[in-house]
Amino acid sequence: MATEKTLNDLFLDTLKDIYYAERQIVKTLPKMAKAASSAELKAGFEKHLEETEGHVERLEQIFELLDKPARGKTCDAILGIIEEGKSIMDEFKGTAALDAGLVSAAQAVEHYEIARYGTLKTWAQQLGLSEAVTLLDATLQEEVATDKKLSQVAMANVNLKAA
Ligand SMILES: [Fe+2]
Numbered sequence: 208m209a210t211e212k213t214l215n216d217l218f219l220d221t222l223k224d225i226y227y228a229e230r231q232i233v234k235t236l237p238k239m240a241k242a243a244s245s246a247e248l249k250a251g252f253e254k255h256l257e258e259t260e261g262h263v264e265r266l267e268q269i270f271e272l273l274d275k276p277a278r279g280k281t282c283d284a285i286l287g288i289i290e291e292g293k294s295i296m297d298e299f300k301g302t303a304a305l306d307a308g309l310v311s312a313a314q315a316v317e318h319y320e321i322a323r324y325g326t327l328k329t330w331a332q333q334l335g336l337s338e339a340v341t342l343l344d345a346t347l348q349e350e351v352a353t354d355k356k357l358s359q360v361a362m363a364n365v366n367l368k369a370a
């Protein structure tokens with residue numbers, strides 16, 4: 208029989224997944240900010256880079272609460288999403304549609320994060336990890352706000368320019 212695994216193990220595994228993902232996002236956001244032509248979108252990416260650095264720190268605090276080393280686990284999902292974003296940057300470079308493409312790539316990242324943080328928060332509640340719940344929720348709220356902001360930027364100008 209396979210070794211018994213618990214929700215604790217799943218929580219730790221998923222924490223490592225999102226820790227890896229967040230650190231990849233820290234590396235990617237400056238490239239997206241550089242590529243964006245709209246000043247508003249550029250500023251949005253720069254602001255979210257700062258927030259994302261905070262997300263990495265919050266995760267490190269949770270590893271500490273669990274008395275585990277902060278370690279990432281390769282997340283193929285985020286690598287795929289980032290790769291798609293890179294293709295858009297290459298293929299639409301210098302075109303009016305580039306910013307719309309950047310917004311769509313960024314929203315795919317945010318939705319991945321929202322899915323992960325939503326799950327982790329629920330599990331932390333079930334495991335009685337109340338400090339972790341607070342930290343996960345703080346990040347989740349910033350991801351949701353970022354996603355909304357991206358939708359607003361897209362509606363306000365990016366999509367109009369691309370049309
Ligand atoms: Fe994040």
Ligand SMILES: [Fe+2]
Nearest residue numbers: 317320350353
């Ligand atoms: Fe994010």
